[in-house]
Amino acid sequence: MTERRPDFDALVPDDLGSSERERLRRVHDALVAAGPPEELPSRLAHAPDVQPRVVPLRPRWRPRLALIAAAAAISIAVFAAGFSAGDHHATPSAVKTVTMAGSPLAQDAHASLALFKVDSAGNWPMKLTVSGLEPAKSGRPFELWLTRHGKPLALCGSFVPTRGGTASVPMNAPYKLTEYDGWVVVEEGSMQPVLTTA
Amino acid sequence: MQRVDHTAQSDGELIERIAGGDRSAFEELYGRYARAVLGLAMRRLGDRGRAEDATQDAFVAIWRSARTYKPERGAGAPWLYAVARNAITDGLRRTPEPAAELQDGPGTEPDPADQAASAWTAWQVHRALEVLPAHERPVIELAYWKGLSQSEIAKSLDLPLGTVKTRTRSALARLAEALEGELE
Numbered sequence: 001m002t003e004r005r006p007d008f009d010a011l012v013p014d015d016l017g018s019s020e021r022e023r024l025r026r027v028h029d030a031l032v033a034a035g036p037p038e039e040l041p042s043r044l045a046h047a048p049d050v051q052p053r054v055v056p057l058r059p060r061w062r063p064r065l066a067l068i069a070a071a072a073a074i075s076i077a078v079f080a081a082g083f084s085a086g087d088h089h090a091t092p093s094a095v096k097t098v099t100m101a102g103s104p105l106a107q108d109a110h111a112s113l114a115l116f117k118v119d120s121a122g123n124w125p126m127k128l129t130v131s132g133l134e135p136a137k138s139g140r141p142f143e144l145w146l147t148r149h150g151k152p153l154a155l156c157g158s159f160v161p162t163r164g165g166t167a168s169v170p171m172n173a174p175y176k177l178t179e180y181d182g183w184v185v186v187e188e189g190s191m192q193p194v195l196t197t198a
Numbered sequence: 199m200q201r202v203d204h205t206a207q208s209d210g211e212l213i214e215r216i217a218g219g220d221r222s223a224f225e226e227l228y229g230r231y232a233r234a235v236l237g238l239a240m241r242r243l244g245d246r247g248r249a250e251d252a253t254q255d256a257f258v259a260i261w262r263s264a265r266t267y268k269p270e271r272g273a274g275a276p277w278l279y280a281v282a283r284n285a286i287t288d289g290l291r292r293t294p295e296p297a298a299e300l301q302d303g304p305g306t307e308p309d310p311a312d313q314a315a316s317a318w319t320a321w322q323v324h325r326a327l328e329v330l331p332a333h334e335r336p337v338i339e340l341a342y343w344k345g346l347s348q349s350e351i352a353k354s355l356d357l358p359l360g361t362v363k364t365r366t367r368s369a370l371a372r373l374a375e376a377l378e379g380e381l382e
Contacts, residue, residue: 006341010348011366024370027377033316034323036343038236041250047228048254050221050261151251152258189263191255191288 005032049153049179094127098183098197106194108132109165113144113183123172128159130167130185133194135160140188144171146180154180158188209274210267217264224261227278232257234324235282241317242286252289259285279321326376334369337362 008028012021094114102109109132116125128144136142141160145152157171185195207215207223209230215223235256239249260281267277327335340346340354348366352359 006345011341011363012370013363013367020371023374024367027370027374030319030323030377031338031342031373034320036339037233037324037327038240038249040232040236044232044236044250044253047225047232048257048261050224050258151254155262189266191259191285 050155100183100185100195100197102132103193103196105192106133109195111185111195115177122176124175124177126156126171126173128157128167128169128171130159130161130165130169130195132165133161133167133185134165135163136187138187142167142185142194143188145184145186146173146175146177147182147184148180150182150184152184152186152191152193156183209278210269211274213260213264213267213274213277214269216261217267224257227260228257230328231278231282231325233328234321237320237324238279238282238317239286241320242283243290248289252286255289256282256285259288275322275325279318283317322377323373326373329376330369330372334365334372337365338369338373341366 006028008025011028012024014021016024093116095117096115098113098115100111100113109130111128111130111133114127114129116127118124133142141158143152143158144156146154146156154173154175156173156175157169159167159169161167182197184193184197186193207226209227212223212227216227232253236249236253239252239256240246243249243252260278263281267274271277327338330338336355337351340351341348346354348362349359351357352362355362357365
């Protein structure tokens with residue numbers, strides 16, 4: 001296809017001052033050099049599904065749940081007062097445990113992600129347990145992301161492992177997990193997984 | 199939650215809001231830059247599907263890196279360009295281009311410095327196009343990328359020729375203002 005370069009003199013009348021004319025000519029030249037912008041396909045009609053940043057252990061409280069929560073807290077406090085020893089099986093059990101393996105960037109790393117029962121506000125409490133993952137040389141933390149087709153799309157929290165390469169971190173996923181198909185751990189600011197479910 | 203009108207905010211202000219987790223600021227920035235990022239990815243990758251993937255990667259990177267933006271170091275556009283370009287390059291490393299066959303004779307590839315300058319110009323111009331009002335943008339697109347004359351544009355848009363001329367001149371002036379100091 002041969003492109004017809006528009007004639008600047010036909011577009012801009014010569015009754016303009018020379019400096020203004022020169023200003024518009026620079027724009028004209030830039031438009032010609034740039035070429036047409038790309039048309040966005042439907043899959044790019046909206047920004048990617050990144051969610052608001054999540055701070056670990058801070059579930060999305062609905063205001064009207066606050067009173068219920070307060071009442072529950074009081075009940076738990078009363079219960080706890082009489083609970084001094086013996087059965088400690090009150091810790092909720094995981095409804096699902098996901099295992100993660102180290103990528104070539106961290107071959108010795110392993111992790112398990114315990115998912116607990118979703119709460120009434122739609123938060124999935126979870127606990128990430130990591131071993132064999134040395135702290136990043138950059139000093140930056142690692143991040144746990146939900147992925148779809150391998151792409152990190154929803155941040156669940158961040159952590160810094162110990163020098164021994166371990167971490168045990170409570171996190172929270174306020175997302176519909178069915179919209180995703182995997183998890184990865186990456187160094188903050190990187191797209192390269194160090195741990196993955198794939 | 200109360201929605202904020204971000205349309206009057208600079209790119210840098212939007213990036214700072216994104217750093218605070220403001221999804222609506224992210225949407226506004228996406229609207230301003232999605233075409234520019236896709237164009238950059240197309241220039242670099244040359245493949246539509248990979249370029250679309252890279253565009254998504256670039257915006258995820260923008261979301262995640264927003265905290266590293268320092269307004270005292272410069273405007274938002276160059277920062278966005280750098281983050282997008284790096285994300286596209288990262289994607290290229292993950293799925294390398296097929297190896298090209300070696301050819302005899304002098305190379306026909308453009309000079310890398312020229313390519314970089316050209317990509318930056320296109321980035322700025324495509325970003326600036328987003329500031330045009332809806333009634334001015336078609337006259338620019340038809341003139342520059344469809345090759346229509348002013349008379350043909352008037353006929354195509356069913357407008358008086360004088361209106362097309364006025365809108366063209368106004369659009370060029372608006373673009374000049376948006377690109378002030380950016381074009382040599």
